[in-house]
Amino acid sequence: xxxxxxxxxxxxxxxxxxxxxxxxxxxxxxxxxxxxxxxxxxxxxxxxxxxxxxxxxxxxxxxxxxxxxxxxxxxxxxxxxxxxxxxxxxxxxxxxxxxxxxxxxxxxxxxxxxxxxxxxxxxxxxxxxxxxxxxxxxxxxxxxxxxxxxxxxxxxxxxxxxxxxxxxxxxxxxxxxxxxxxxxxxxxxxxxxxxxxxxxxxxxxxxxxxxxxxxxxxxxxxxxxxxxxxxxxxxxxxxxxxxxxxxxxxxxxxxxxxxxxxxxxxxxxxxxxxxxxxxxxxxxxxxxxxxxxxxxxxxxxxxxxxxxxxxxxxxxxxxxxxxxxxxxxxxxxxxxxxxxxxxxxxxxxxxxxxxxxxxxxxxxxxxxxxxxxxxxxxxxxxxxxxxxxxxxxxxxxxxxxxxxxxxxxxxxxxxxxxxxxxxxxxxxxxxxxxxxxxxxxxxxxxxxxxxxxxxxxxxxxxxxxxxxxxxxxxxxxxxxxxxxxxxxxxxxxxxxxxxxxxxxxxxxxxxxxxxxxxxxxxxxxxxxxxxxxxxxxxxxxxxxxxxxxxxxxxxxxxxxxxxxxxxxxxxxxxxxxxxxxxxxxxxxxxxxxxxxxxxxxxxxxxxxxxxxxxxxxxxxxxxxxxxxxxxxxxxxxxxxxxxxxxxxxxxxxxxxxxxxxxxxxxxxxxxxxxxxxxxxxxxxxxxxxxxxxxxxxxxxxxxxxxxxxxxxxxxxxxxxxxxxxxxxxxxxxxxxxxxxxxxxxxxxxxxxxxxxxxxxxxxxxxxxxxxxxxxxxxxxxxxxxxx
Numbered sequence: 001x002x003x004x005x006x007x008x009x010x011x012x013x014x015x016x017x018x019x020x021x022x023x024x025x026x027x028x029x030x031x032x033x034x035x036x037x038x039x040x041x042x043x044x045x046x047x048x049x050x051x052x053x054x055x056x057x058x059x060x061x062x063x064x065x066x067x068x069x070x071x072x073x074x075x076x077x078x079x080x081x082x083x084x085x086x087x088x089x090x091x092x093x094x095x096x097x098x099x100x101x102x103x104x105x106x107x108x109x110x111x112x113x114x115x116x117x118x119x120x121x122x123x124x125x126x127x128x129x130x131x132x133x134x135x136x137x138x139x140x141x142x143x144x145x146x147x148x149x150x151x152x153x154x155x156x157x158x159x160x161x162x163x164x165x166x167x168x169x170x171x172x173x174x175x176x177x178x179x180x181x182x183x184x185x186x187x188x189x190x191x192x193x194x195x196x197x198x199x200x201x202x203x204x205x206x207x208x209x210x211x212x213x214x215x216x217x218x219x220x221x222x223x224x225x226x227x228x229x230x231x232x233x234x235x236x237x238x239x240x241x242x243x244x245x246x247x248x249x250x251x252x253x254x255x256x257x258x259x260x261x262x263x264x265x266x267x268x269x270x271x272x273x274x275x276x277x278x279x280x281x282x283x284x285x286x287x288x289x290x291x292x293x294x295x296x297x298x299x300x301x302x303x304x305x306x307x308x309x310x311x312x313x314x315x316x317x318x319x320x321x322x323x324x325x326x327x328x329x330x331x332x333x334x335x336x337x338x339x340x341x342x343x344x345x346x347x348x349x350x351x352x353x354x355x356x357x358x359x360x361x362x363x364x365x366x367x368x369x370x371x372x373x374x375x376x377x378x379x380x381x382x383x384x385x386x387x388x389x390x391x392x393x394x395x396x397x398x399x400x401x402x403x404x405x406x407x408x409x410x411x412x413x414x415x416x417x418x419x420x421x422x423x424x425x426x427x428x429x430x431x432x433x434x435x436x437x438x439x440x441x442x443x444x445x446x447x448x449x450x451x452x453x454x455x456x457x458x459x460x461x462x463x464x465x466x467x468x469x470x471x472x473x474x475x476x477x478x479x480x481x482x483x484x485x486x487x488x489x490x491x492x493x494x495x496x497x498x499x500x501x502x503x504x505x506x507x508x509x510x511x512x513x514x515x516x517x518x519x520x521x522x523x524x525x526x527x528x529x530x531x532x533x534x535x536x537x538x539x540x541x542x543x544x545x546x547x548x549x550x551x552x553x554x555x556x557x558x559x560x561x562x563x564x565x566x567x568x569x570x571x572x573x574x575x576x577x578x579x580x581x582x583x584x585x586x587x588x589x590x591x592x593x594x595x596x597x598x599x600x601x602x603x604x605x606x607x608x609x610x611x612x613x614x615x616x617x618x619x620x621x622x623x624x625x626x627x628x629x630x631x632x633x634x635x636x637x638x639x640x641x642x643x644x645x646x647x648x649x650x651x652x653x654x655x656x657x658x659x660x661x662x663x664x665x666x667x668x669x670x671x672x673x674x675x676x677x678x679x680x681x682x683x684x685x686x687x688x689x690x691x692x693x694x695x696x697x698x699x700x701x702x703x704x705x706x707x708x709x710x711x712x713x714x715x716x717x718x719x720x721x722x723x724x725x726x727x728x729x730x731x732x733x734x735x736x737x738x739x740x741x742x743x744x745x746x747x748x749x750x751x752x753x754x755x756x757x758x759x760x761x762x763x764x765x766x767x768x769x770x771x772x773x774x775x776x777x778x779x780x781x782x783x784x785x786x787x
Contacts, residue, residue, distance in 0.1 A: 134164045152179045208341070212297045291389050295382075299344035302378040306340070308362060309347055313337055316354035322607040323671035324473070324542070325403065325466040326494055326535050327396055329459055331501060343393050345382040349400040352376035356407065356717045357670060369407050369719045376404050380413075387420055390427040390439065392463065398424065399466050406474075407672060409719040418470045422483050430464035431484075433457070433491045433516060454505040461491045465539055472546040473673065481554060486511055486543065493540075496533035497604060506531035511543060529586070534599070534607045537589055541614040544578055548621050564625075565642045571622075578618055596663065609664035610671055613657055617677040620653035622646075624684065651688055651696070654681035658703035661710050672721075675714040678707040679724045683731060690735045 137145045148164040154172050155162035163169045172179035303309065317330050328350075336342045352372030355363055363371050383397045398421035405414040425431070429438050435457065436449035452460075468484050475482045492508045499506050507528045509515055515528055550556050551574060562569040588595055591612045599605045623646040657677050661669070685707065688700030711728070715721040 150181055150183070152181050154179060211293060211341075213293075291386065292391065295343045295345065295386070295391070295393065297344070299348055299378050299382050302375065303344055303347055304351060304362075304375075306338075308360065309337060309351060310334070311360055312351045312354040312358060313347075315357050316350050318603075319357040319668055319670045320353060320403075322497075322535065322604070323610050323669070324469050324538065324673060325399060326462045327399060327466050329455060329500070332455070345379050345397055346393055348375040348379035348382075349397040349404070352379060353400050353404040367719070368716045372404065373408070376401060376408075380417075387424075390424050392428065392460070395421055395424045395428065395463060399463070399470060402470060402474075407718040407720075415474055418467075418474050419483065422467045422471055425464050425467045428460075430460050430467070431489050431491065433461070453503075455500075455503055458495060458500055462494050462535075464489070464491060465494060465535075469539065469542055472542050476546065476549045477553065479554070482546065482550070490516070492516060492528075493532055493536035495531050495536075497535065498602060499531065508532045508536060511540065532586075534589060534604055534611055537585060538607065538611050538614065540581060541611060541618065544574075544581060545614055545618045545621070547577070548574055548618055552621065552625070563638070565638050575622060578615070578622070582615065591660070593663075596667075600667065605667040606664060606669045609660055609667060609669050610674060613660050613669075613674050613677050616653045616656045616660065617673075617680060620650055620657070620677075620680055620684070623650040623653065624680075650684055651700075654684035654688075655699065655703050657681040658685065658706045662706050670714075670717060672714070672718045675711060675718060675721050676724070678710045678714070679721075679728060682707040682711070682728050686728070686732050686735055690739045 134149055135145060137149065139145055148162060151162035151164070152169055152172060154175070154177050155169060158171075160171060162171065168179040304312075313334060317328075321327070321330070333342070337347065352375040355372035355375070356368045358371070365371055379397055380401055383394050383401065386394050398417050402414045402417035402421060405417060435451055437452060437456075440449060468489065471482050471484045474480065489511055492510050494500070495504075495506050495508055498504075507515065508531050509528050551560075551570060556570065557564065560570050564571040588598070589608065589611070591608070596605055596608060599608045625646070658681055661674070661678060682704055685700045685704040688696050689704055691697055691700070708728070711721055711725050715725060
């Protein structure tokens with residue numbers, strides 16, 4: 001069998017190819033046995049046609065070579081067509097071996113390997129060929145990928161299509177070059193995110209512009225163009241104007257709106273009786289809205305840089321907030337400040353008041369208590385121009401500016417601004433616990449007014465309590481009665497600070513310990529006393545202090561039919577009120593180092609110290625009249641035991657104030673009232689320092705050092721303490737001279753009340769009052785004068 005199927009070889013190894021058949025065609029021009037005409041054709045093997053198709057090297061058709069023999073004759077050729085199989089020929093097998101062994105070589109040269117020429121075999125190969133791996137990937141949209149995600153560097157350089165196989169594409173395999181894919185590490189950012197960001201910025205800018213630009217300017221600048229409402233009648237030609245232009249809204253709806261507005265003023269019978277109250281309310285609301293829109297831009301040119309604004313705002317909440325006034329909500333204030341969404345007048349007021357405590361390089365002028373005068377002057381002009389427009393922002397600015405003028409020794413301004421703030425608070429009905437803003441006079445469709453949030457209601461309450469405290473402080477002198485009555489306050493006391501900051505609603509007691517709307521037992525926050533923090537007890541302590549001052553300095557003791565030591569006098573009731581207040585204080589507010597550290601974590605340590613300083617100052621005021629400041633004093637006829645008891649309590653209170661100031665040295669206690677308490681305690685400690693009692697003298701001198709040092713520091717921030725320090729020096733010199741002379745002398749030159757400094761500096765302090773006594777006193781005129 002092997003001998004029959006294999007051709008015989010000669011000695012040189014040449015095959016005997018006379019018995020094998022050859023293909024007679026090339027590519028698409030292959031010749032079939034039926035079409036072959038050997039008699040008439042001169043090119044029996046169709047070589048001419050094959051040569052004509054050889055246009056390029058890449059398109060060379062596959063051609064079977066004749067080998068080393070020749071074809072015997074026509075009969076042999078006919079026998080090969082009919083008898084033998086082409087697949088059994090050695091030439092065909094040799095070409096198949098070439099195709100199977102080096103397929104890439106045949107494909108590169110475009111050679112035909114002698115297979116079937118009808119394309120069926122290529123189709124079968126294409127079907128069996130495996131798809132590239134990248135076709136299984138998905139696009140970012142989740143669809144089937146139709147394009148190669150990344151071409152190799154070689155194909156990109158040659159600008160040819162890459163097959164994208166991992167490990168080497170076909171082009172690189174053919175050219176025997178290194179195939180690698182350069183991946184860009186930079187993450188592509190979709191353009192839609194950028195456009196969304198730009199759109200948000202545009203909307204924010206439009207909202208800010210709409211808030212700043214007055215409504216009348218908006219109406220004049222924005223011309224609303226609308227399409228024609230009435231189309232032309234069919235069959236008529238439209239006019240030139242109507243075909244090319246669109247009418248404005250005023251032209252399209254002007255007459256109809258005029259008729260509607262006129263008819264709204266009449267009743268159903270045409271008597272001309274309209275709802276005048278509703279119309280006036282709408283006009284008032286519109287005017288109020290216009291004023292508020294102007295308020296958002298007035299004074300903006302006087303503002304410091306945003307960085308300095310944020311710095312001074314932090315100083316305000318650290319050194320001023322809570323000592324004594326709980327104004328503003330820090331999270332919302334700081335957020336709006338960074339977004340530049342606050343009225344400039346409010347920012348100017350905060351910066352003016354906080355500048356005295358700042359250590360910023362741009363604020364290094366002396367004296368420190370006059371640093372914010374430029375901003376205060378601008379804010380003062382804005383608020384005084386709107387004294388007849390009740391507004392919570394203007395009210396807050398009035399309170400802050402009154403406090404600022406208090407520290408610059410502008411007694412007349414501080415008293416006047418505080419009075420305006422109190423009247424404006426009453427106009428806004430802040431003394432009532434309302435759930436809506438009474439200034440918003442436009443109800444919704446159901447007739448109800450928009451409800452206030454818990455934060456807004458708490459801000460209203462705290463603002464009213466700030467007015468109450470300022471009224472008590474500025475009226476704590478001779479001949480200055482209070483304005484706000486305790487029985488008129490229908491609001492609850494401030495809630496705990498963390499509940500206020502984190503928007504946690506809760507109920508508290510009012511000033512007299514009553515609950516407006518009791519919560520059912522067992523419900524959430526059923527005990528309102530647990531929701532009361534330091535701020536609530538500060539207000540109660542100052543209310544008691546004010547009652548004591550009213551009794552002693554505003555004729556209360558003179559109207560009392562009984563002397564102080566009489567059991568039916570009002571004096572024992574004041575003492576009992578203070579004692580009951582101290583007994584009812586919760587354990588977490590009692591003064592000790594543990595509570596002080598606990599409140600430090602919440603930023604309330606200085607407020608806790610302020611609370612206990614007020615309590616000790618009240619005790620000092622109740623008992624200091626037993627100290628013989630001058631012969632024939634108010635207790636000259638009192639029993640000796642009563643006077644001795646009061647003297648001991650006054651000295652203990654003065655020492656307690658000194659110890660509280662020492663405990664709060666690291667907690668930024670900067671309230672001016674604490675400075676006044678230090679001055680009052682110093683007047684008592686000075687007497688103890690010259691009491692000829694060794695133990696009392698030693699403790700009094702130690703505590704006097706604390707209070708005098710604190711007063712020296714406070715002179716930098718509050719102008720009135722220069723005057724108080726001079727008064728204290730005079731008292732010390734008198735006591736020293738009396739001790740040397742061996743006589744008691746008199747101390748009638750010492751001021752005893754917090755509000756008495758108004759009489760000393762009604763129009764400000766000049767440079768000679770705190771720096772150079774020899775300089776002439778400058779007389780101020782103009783709008784700063786108070787008649």
